[in-house]
Amino acid sequence: MGGHTRPRGIEGTVVRRGDPGFEKLRAGMVWNELKPARSPDVIVVAASERDVPEAVRLARSQGLRIAVRAGGHSWCGAPLREGGMLIDLSGLRRCSVDPASRTARVQPGVPGGELATRLARHHxxxxxxxxxxxxxxxxxxGGGLGWNSGALGPACASVRRAWAVTADGEVVVCDAREHPDLFWAARGAGPGFFAVVTEFELALHPLPAAVATTTYAFPLDQTEEVARRIAEVSEELPAEVEVSLTLGTAEPDMWSTPPRPRVVVVKATAFADSRREAVRLTEPLRDCAVARRAVFRRESEPTSTDSLYGGSSDAWPASHRFAADTLWSDRDLGTLLAPLADAVAAAPSEKSLVLAPLRPASRDEGLLADMAFSVLGRSYVVPYAIWDDPARDGANVRWLREAMGRVEPLGTGHYIAETDLTAAPARAERSYAPAAWRRLRQVRARYDPDGVFHSYL
Incomplete structure (x- = not known):
């Protein structure tokens, strides 16, 4: 089976290690410019969902373990495993919206921004x-901590059905009634999921008529006080106000003359039914004493969908090298961020940052009961090392590990979608509540008893 040949039944491309173009394709399987040295033996680029069961059966026949990629960031490069088969689903991008039932069916390669744009046309x-x-x-x-998740819950809570290819190559529909255990696992198992989802059915929500963003910046050495006060004020804010703190270099519009200082930025995004309501929702934040001491402020700025995504793209720019980790904690946010502020002050790259969303997802126990995804603390932080010079790989990865070392004793677990699974063998287990981890292992044993799918890194 030579380079770029199609085994019988597979419409897409099959490339083996050593074939022309394999290394370029392997590197392209990870968005991050910091590429793991791991390499599969064969990559199948699926042309349609029909290729997936064929690829699974091919892998089984040749004794190849399977990993799957859809096209996200995966900072630690989880889709790239040593040996086996990688199934690339990034070309599966069919999306249909049914406004009457407020549902959508999306394939795994559909970018989130593209989905948001399509949904907005239907309000x-x-x-x-x-x-x-x-x-x-x-x-x-992985669960999905996204825009307005504090009000709507993690994204996987709004998955109503999934079409999956199991370890024996069978296509099954899983939901609350059919294959409920597999459906439970699909909502949060992340890169250790033991099937290939080729389509999701999503329950949709009304489009907020107005989005407004309030931004304050403070000197980095005020992080602990700012974090404590903002966390207190956030308890007065409705769930429709998404609040986050970012520790990093001031953006150009905040500080016009170089060198730009390291700051702590408080950002509150209100999702509301009207412009007036969006402004009203953030009143407790604007009225708090700490906000009046900000060195930069921009209050209740109308915000489009494009600018929501544009700001994120600026913070995590393409063609850069990344290392990231996550931590849930039950300690107050000020205690958690104080040592990370010291770390940011000494970061070898001015692009590196620490993100701390407040209430990143609803903690409604009823909402979380039917999914593997676990909310493991009341505070949550994500340090990111971001740089562009390969010669600085060691310094930046070392910075991330040392920053995490400062706060890990305060932690209660990790978020499976972004944590550094290469840092310690227990990272995957610590990303779930104990009961959820036990159930994941039991469901894996039932659906993939032969270990066809790679587990966690």
Whole structure:
């Protein structure tokens, strides 16, 4: 089976290690410019959902373990495993919207920003990821902490049905009634999921008529005080106001003359039924004493869908090298961010940052009961090392590990979609509540007893 040949039944491309173009294709399987050295033996680029069961059967016949990629960021490069088969679903981008039933059917390669644009035409919305280029497949499997998730829940909570190819090559429909255990796992199992989802049915939400963003910036050395006060004020804000703190270099519009200082930025995005309502929702934030001490402020700025995604693309620019990790904690946000502010002050790259969303997803126990995804603390932080010079790989990865080392003793777990699974073997297990982890292992044993699918890194 030579380079770019099609085994019988596969319409897409099949490329083996050593074939012409394999290395370029392998590198393209990870968005991050920091590429893992791991390599599959064969990559199948699916042309349609029909290729997936054929690829699974081919892998089984040749004793190849399977990994799957849809087209997200995956900072640690989870789709790239050593040996086996990688099935690339990024070309599966069919999307249909039914406004009458407020549902959509999307394939895994559909970018979140593209879905949001299509839904907006029908005055509908979905809690898509903050970076519009991230494909829906891995995002939904990992739980999905996206826009307005504090009000709508993690994105996987609005998945109503999934079409999946199991380890024996069978196509099944899974939902609350059919294959309910597989459906439970599909909502949060992330890169350790033991089937291939080729389509999701999503329950949609009304499109907010107005979105407004309030932004404040403060000197980095005020992080602990700012975090504590903003966390207190956020308790007075409705769930439709998404609040986050970012520790990093001031943006050009905040600080016009170089060098730009490191700051802590508070951003509150209100999703509302009207412009007046959007302004009203953030009143407690504007009225708090700490906001009046900001060195930069921009209040209740009308915000389009394009600018929501544009800001995220600026913070996580393409063609850069990334390392990231996550931490849930039950400690207050000020205690958690104080040591990370010290780390940011000494970061070797001015592009590196720490993100701390407040209430990143609803903690409604009824909402979370029927999914593998676990909310493991009341505070949540994500340090990102971001740089562009390969010669600085060691310094930046070391910075991330040392920053995490400062706060990991305060942690209660990790978020499976973005945590550094290469950092420690227990990272995957620590991304789930104990009962959810036990159930995941049980469901895996039932649906993939032979270990056809790679588990977590």
């Amino acid at each position: 509908l919305a979905y809690p898509t990821g903050h970076c519009g280029s991230v494909a829906m497949g891995g995002y939904l499997l």
